[in-house]
Amino acid sequence: MAGLFITFEGIDRSGKTTQAERLAERLRAAGRSVVFTREPGGTGLGRKVRGLLLERRSEVDPSAEMLLFAADRAQHVNTVIRPALLQGKVVVSDRFFDSTVVYQGHGRGLDLDRVQAVQEVATGGLRPDLTVLIDVDLETVKQRWIPEDADRLEAAGDAFFDRVRKGYQWIWQAEPERVLRVDGRLPVEDLACRIYSEVRERLAGAVRPNG
Numbered sequence: 001m002a003g004l005f006i007t008f009e010g011i012d013r014s015g016k017t018t019q020a021e022r023l024a025e026r027l028r029a030a031g032r033s034v035v036f037t038r039e040p041g042g043t044g045l046g047r048k049v050r051g052l053l054l055e056r057r058s059e060v061d062p063s064a065e066m067l068l069f070a071a072d073r074a075q076h077v078n079t080v081i082r083p084a085l086l087q088g089k090v091v092v093s094d095r096f097f098d099s100t101v102v103y104q105g106h107g108r109g110l111d112l113d114r115v116q117a118v119q120e121v122a123t124g125g126l127r128p129d130l131t132v133l134i135d136v137d138l139e140t141v142k143q144r145w146i147p148e149d150a151d152r153l154e155a156a157g158d159a160f161f162d163r164v165r166k167g168y169q170w171i172w173q174a175e176p177e178r179v180l181r182v183d184g185r186l187p188v189e190d191l192a193c194r195i196y197s198e199v200r201e202r203l204a205g206a207v208r209p210n211g
């Protein structure tokens, strides 16, 4: 059976992790073999990189930040995602390269062409079959978080997250066939049902010939 690669994206506290987990559970219940994973931190190396990147006291240059996310991604693609796809599994990843494009490209202001070029190296050209974008406005996410608990990226401020959200909108508009945008303000169960039915519809008959 062909593998499928599904990624979840959205700004911090959009609810994407909950929805990614729900989808993985539903696909398992439907008999698919599923690998649920995340970035940063989906591998042993990645967990160390995650610590370096999110530690609030770290000072990280934007280019260094982008390259560290890319290093995590290369390890993740080559040791977790591709092998699972080659075994015909469904891989559900909480974040992938769109996060780098919007957080380091749109958010930090790094050159988008350069960011894209680094993604090619990190992924070896692997692209998701489907990306679920959980879209939520800043006011809603702010009601969901406690500022003192924020990690280094979450503490980046409103203007940063505004650029990140716009970056996601831009990707969705540019690639509507890959990116499914859903309203993250919907109740959790309603959203989970909507995502599952869209995933089933979009992926019916989808074939990934060579991982």
Ligand code: TMP
Binding pocket: 012, 039, 040, 069, 095, 096, 097, 099, 100, 101, 103, 104, 153, 154
């Ligand atoms: P998480 O909270 O969804 O696990 O993501 C951790 C943080 O890392 C979140 O603030 C988004 C950020 N991030 C980037 O800035 N660039 C990336 O490439 C990835 C994968 C995450």
